[in-house]
Amino acid sequence: MQKTSLSLALLMLPVLLTPLAQAQDAKAGANPPAAAAKPALNVRLVSAQTQSWPLTLAATGTLAAWQEVVVASETGGLRLARVEAQVGDRVKKGQLLAQLGTATLEAELAAQRAALQEGEVAARDAQAQADRTKSLAGSDAVSPQQLDQAAAAAAAAQARVAALKAQARSAELRLAQAQVLAPDDGVIATREAVLGAVAQPGQELFRLIRQGRLEWRAEVPAPDLAALRAGQSVRITPAGGGALEGRVRVVAPKVDAQTRNGLVYVDLLNPGTARAGMFARGEFQLQTGSVTALPQAAVLLRNGFAYVFKVDKDQRARQHKVELGRRQGDAVEIKSGLQAGEAVVAQGLGFLADGDLIKVVK
Numbered sequence: 001m002q003k004t005s006l007s008l009a010l011l012m013l014p015v016l017l018t019p020l021a022q023a024q025d026a027k028a029g030a031n032p033p034a035a036a037a038k039p040a041l042n043v044r045l046v047s048a049q050t051q052s053w054p055l056t057l058a059a060t061g062t063l064a065a066w067q068e069v070v071v072a073s074e075t076g077g078l079r080l081a082r083v084e085a086q087v088g089d090r091v092k093k094g095q096l097l098a099q100l101g102t103a104t105l106e107a108e109l110a111a112q113r114a115a116l117q118e119g120e121v122a123a124r125d126a127q128a129q130a131d132r133t134k135s136l137a138g139s140d141a142v143s144p145q146q147l148d149q150a151a152a153a154a155a156a157a158q159a160r161v162a163a164l165k166a167q168a169r170s171a172e173l174r175l176a177q178a179q180v181l182a183p184d185d186g187v188i189a190t191r192e193a194v195l196g197a198v199a200q201p202g203q204e205l206f207r208l209i210r211q212g213r214l215e216w217r218a219e220v221p222a223p224d225l226a227a228l229r230a231g232q233s234v235r236i237t238p239a240g241g242g243a244l245e246g247r248v249r250v251v252a253p254k255v256d257a258q259t260r261n262g263l264v265y266v267d268l269l270n271p272g273t274a275r276a277g278m279f280a281r282g283e284f285q286l287q288t289g290s291v292t293a294l295p296q297a298a299v300l301l302r303n304g305f306a307y308v309f310k311v312d313k314d315q316r317a318r319q320h321k322v323e324l325g326r327r328q329g330d331a332v333e334i335k336s337g338l339q340a341g342e343a344v345v346a347q348g349l350g351f352l353a354d355g356d357l358i359k360v361v362k
Helices: 002-030 103-135 144-176 222-227
Strands: 041-043 045-047 049-065 068-072 078-083 096-100 179-181 186-191 204-210 214-221 233-238 244-255 261-268 279-295 300-302 305-311 317-328 331-336 343-345 358-360
Touching: 049 261, 049 317, 096 204, 103 144, 214 222, 214 233, 214 279, 222 244, 222 261, 233 261, 279 317
Parallel strands: 041 358
Antiparallel strands: 045 343, 049 214, 049 279, 068 204, 078 096, 096 179, 186 204, 214 261, 233 244, 233 279, 244 261, 279 331, 300 305, 305 317, 305 343, 317 331
């Protein structure tokens, strides 16, 4: 009886185990093994480097003409017959800018020259008369009084000739002044001359930027003026323009009592497209120093802060906050948060988040 029961149990065992095995297989199918995580981005790394940068002093100011010359009418009462220069024209010293009417002046000069000729004839006659009178001195033909009168008449005639020569020279000068000439090389900044207008003595007709030279008048806080010297290099960036090179010409000897700023005059070596009156920023090059620098593409600006991404041992991007300093070309100074030699993600930071799995490629 016992043998029969054992045989039945052995026969029933496969039947009982089959559902259990099927249940285990179903459970295994419902929970397959986890797949390996896929990197969010392929990246390259760049190391922070120690570089030698010039130490600079930043300032703001205005571009202005180095010197402006007012070109005015030297004579009055004459009509402007021609205007030969316009705003923006580059002119040479002695170049004709405007021509005043000369008909009246030419007539005056002709009259003065005629009067001079008449006076010279009268002077020669008076001198001849004086010589004849003098030759008769010591005789009863002339008295001492007559000798004195003849000599005085000759001297008066010579004086008259001198006065007429001066008047003729004055007429010549007035005629020459009818030509308004450029006093120096430069660029016409303004033009007040109007064709047909009657010019008055001293009336401004043109304003000239001498030699076309511009300067940057930088406003520098008083405590920083001691660091500046004539001849120092300056990098100037006008609003909306490219960088310009300059040299410090002079540091003003006084400071404004209201702003506590002093003016520093900087000569522009090549103004290019810069114009007088433009606002400009600049940096005075003081000396050189070592800085830790990265390419600007390796720094992410987010929510008013700067970050870099380092790579941990698990190949995940880790965001680190850094403090930025100056910029030079495509590089930016890292003042804190990163040491020289440390590697960070070189670009594409906008696509990364803290903890993203990445793949570093060479």
